[in-house]
Structures are given as C-alpha cells and as structure tokens.
Amino acid sequence: MGAYEEEPDRDTDYRVPALQRGLNIVQMFNASERTLSTNEIADRLGVSVSAIYRIVFTLTEMGYLRKLGKNSYELGPQVLCDGYSYLASRDLVDIAMPHLNALRDRTSLSCHLSIREQTDSLYIYRAFAAQRLSVNIPIGTRIPCHCTAMGRMLLSGLSPTQLDALYQHVRLDDYPPPAPKTLPELHQLLDRDRERGWVLHRSDYSTAIACAVYNHRGEVAAAINLSGPEAVMDSPVAREHYRASLDLCAQAISRELGARLPA
Structure with a gap:
C-alpha cells in the first residue's frame, strides 16, 4: 500500500x-x-x-x-x-463608484468624478442619469479647472503659492464668463470656495454642484458633482437638498480613502 x-x-x-x-x-x-x-x-x-x-x-x-x-x-x-x-493601492474609481451610483439613484441626477492634472479637470467616472435633459460628460474629458465647479474644488486644495506657480504661464482671459479672467480673481473665488466647502456653477441651461474628496493625508484627492438641468435645480430648497446629499457622498468616499473627518 x-x-x-x-x-x-x-x-x-x-x-x-x-x-x-x-x-x-x-x-x-x-x-x-x-x-x-x-x-x-x-x-x-x-x-x-x-x-x-x-x-x-x-x-x-x-x-x-x-x-x-x-x-x-x-x-x-x-x-x-x-x-x-493599502489605502493608496485601492483604486479611486472602485471606491467612489458605488457611492456615486447610489447618489444618482437617490437624486435622479448625473454624477461625475474628476481629478486634477495640472490645470485640467480630468473626468474619470460618471454615473449617468438616464432621463431627458441629463448632463452627460464622457469619461476622459478634460476641462480647464477654473471653468467648472469640480475644477475649482480641485484647485481649492492648493496653497496660494502653489496656485501661483501652476498658473504663472497660463492665460485665463480666453474663457467665457463666469470663468475668472485673472489670477487674483481666481484667488478670490477659491478663498470663498474653501470657506463654503462647495461650488455651484451654471452653464448652458444646466447647473452643477461640486464637493471635494480628501485622502488620508487630508489633501484634495478628487472632486465629485451632481449636475442637471437648470429647471430641476432652480429652487433654493432643491439645491440645498442636492448639496447636502452630495456632501454626505463626498464624506463617505473620503472616509474610505482614509480621511479623518469630524463625526
């Protein structure tokens, strides 16, 4: 045997x-x-x-x-x-995806996730609300940061010195309103954005509200938004409801990235 x-x-x-x-x-x-x-x-x-x-x-x-x-x-x-x-090894999209999908389902509005690459906001995920007049920005789209709500939240993580260095050779007056035309004007906008903790931006009959997402170092790692037609988001009560929902979503993603936020 x-x-x-x-x-x-x-x-x-x-x-x-x-x-x-x-x-x-x-x-x-x-x-x-x-x-x-x-x-x-x-x-x-x-x-x-x-x-x-x-x-x-x-x-x-x-x-x-x-x-x-x-x-x-x-x-x-x-x-x-x-x-x-371990926290850094987890892909940002994988972490944010279920939270943004759930936010889309709760609000029936499109949600996007972006990161900063130099002076551009790079869209890396979207939770598309399949309804008429939905805002749909494709993944891979690049938009100058100072022109969008998410872009401004991404820039809000920079110090004044870092912002000056980033924009020292960039012209801002080639973009239509409400984008800032000068670097001092951009500084003023970002000061208000940091204090408020969110940005609302209107363009082409649509409105977007954006919040920052933080990593374990307390740095702005990304930004998320809720965007929809102006007619849907015109009411101050509706905008506050959407802003609060977006803020809770940003906090949930940030905590999964290791950020220490107030309870």
Missing part, C-alpha cells in the same frame, strides 16, 4: 500562537494608550515578560513597535506605512 497523507481533522487548531500574540500586542495600542510597558503587555496577555520577549524584539526590529525607554514601547512607523500603502 502506497504512502498517503491523512486529511487534516476539521477540529485541528491551525493557529500560530506567536503570530497571534504579536498581532494582539499591536492591537493593544490606541488613541488613549499610546505607550505600554513590557509588564503591561505581558499582564494583558496573561503570560510572563520572558514569554513575549522575542515577539516584542521581532516587532521592534520590523518597525511595528518603537522602543521609548528601557521597557516602554509605542507603535512604530511600519504600522502607518502598511496602512497607507
């Missing part, structure tokens, strides 16, 4: 105790407990200090813990590095 391997018993415990302890140690740290001693760690695990010595040493060597004193530790930079790498 040939050799064979027995099927593992379903009740077999495949856990790795050392790995489990290591992860438990990392999870002990939080906003209220930023530092812990080896004695405190051992007490919580219900073991001796000698039993966790090699685990703590390994976590420190790998950057998941940082030694502060003789027997005191805090979380190391590798924890943040790994977390941010």
Whole structure:
C-alpha cells in the first residue's frame, strides 16, 4: 500500500500562537494608550515578560513597535506605512463608484468624478442619469479647472503659492464668463470656495454642484458633482437638498480613502 497523507481533522487548531500574540500586542495600542510597558503587555496577555520577549524584539526590529525607554514601547512607523500603502493601492474609481451610483439613484441626477492634472479637470467616472435633459460628460474629458465647479474644488486644495506657480504661464482671459479672467480673481473665488466647502456653477441651461474628496493625508484627492438641468435645480430648497446629499457622498468616499473627518 502506497504512502498517503491523512486529511487534516476539521477540529485541528491551525493557529500560530506567536503570530497571534504579536498581532494582539499591536492591537493593544490606541488613541488613549499610546505607550505600554513590557509588564503591561505581558499582564494583558496573561503570560510572563520572558514569554513575549522575542515577539516584542521581532516587532521592534520590523518597525511595528518603537522602543521609548528601557521597557516602554509605542507603535512604530511600519504600522502607518502598511496602512497607507493599502489605502493608496485601492483604486479611486472602485471606491467612489458605488457611492456615486447610489447618489444618482437617490437624486435622479448625473454624477461625475474628476481629478486634477495640472490645470485640467480630468473626468474619470460618471454615473449617468438616464432621463431627458441629463448632463452627460464622457469619461476622459478634460476641462480647464477654473471653468467648472469640480475644477475649482480641485484647485481649492492648493496653497496660494502653489496656485501661483501652476498658473504663472497660463492665460485665463480666453474663457467665457463666469470663468475668472485673472489670477487674483481666481484667488478670490477659491478663498470663498474653501470657506463654503462647495461650488455651484451654471452653464448652458444646466447647473452643477461640486464637493471635494480628501485622502488620508487630508489633501484634495478628487472632486465629485451632481449636475442637471437648470429647471430641476432652480429652487433654493432643491439645491440645498442636492448639496447636502452630495456632501454626505463626498464624506463617505473620503472616509474610505482614509480621511479623518469630524463625526
């Protein structure tokens, strides 16, 4: 009879105790407990200090813990590095898509997602509302940032110095109103946009409202909008309803990107 391997018993415990302890140690740290001693760690695990010595040493060597004193530790930079790498690896469109589709379904208005490339707003996703007079801007469209609601929200993430550097060789007076004609006028618009937190823009019988989306660094990573015919969005009550819905959507996407927003 040939050799064979027995099927593992379903009740077999495949856990790795050392790995489990290591992860438990990392999870002990939080906003209220930023530092812990080896004695405190051992007490919580219900073991001796000698039993966790090699685990703590390994976590420190790998950057998941940082030694502060003789027997005191805090979380190391590798924890943040790994977390941010994971967040950055998630595609922006994949994260935003279900939120924008749901917003489209709730409002019956078209939604778009854009990012900034130099002075252009690049449209990278649309949730198209299939109804008469819907606003439908194709993916891949580029529109100068200072001419659109989403573009202005993208620019609102820049400092005055960064904005000056970006537009130092760009003419603004070639575009029709209500686009700003000068850089100082653009600065003034963006100051108001930052304070308000959203932009409303009217053009060609349509209206768009835009909000910014933030990443884990607190930077403006993208912008989203709700856009529809002027007749639908003409009422101040309707516009406020749409703006509030858009803001909640932007916050939900931002949180999935790792942004820390007020509760």
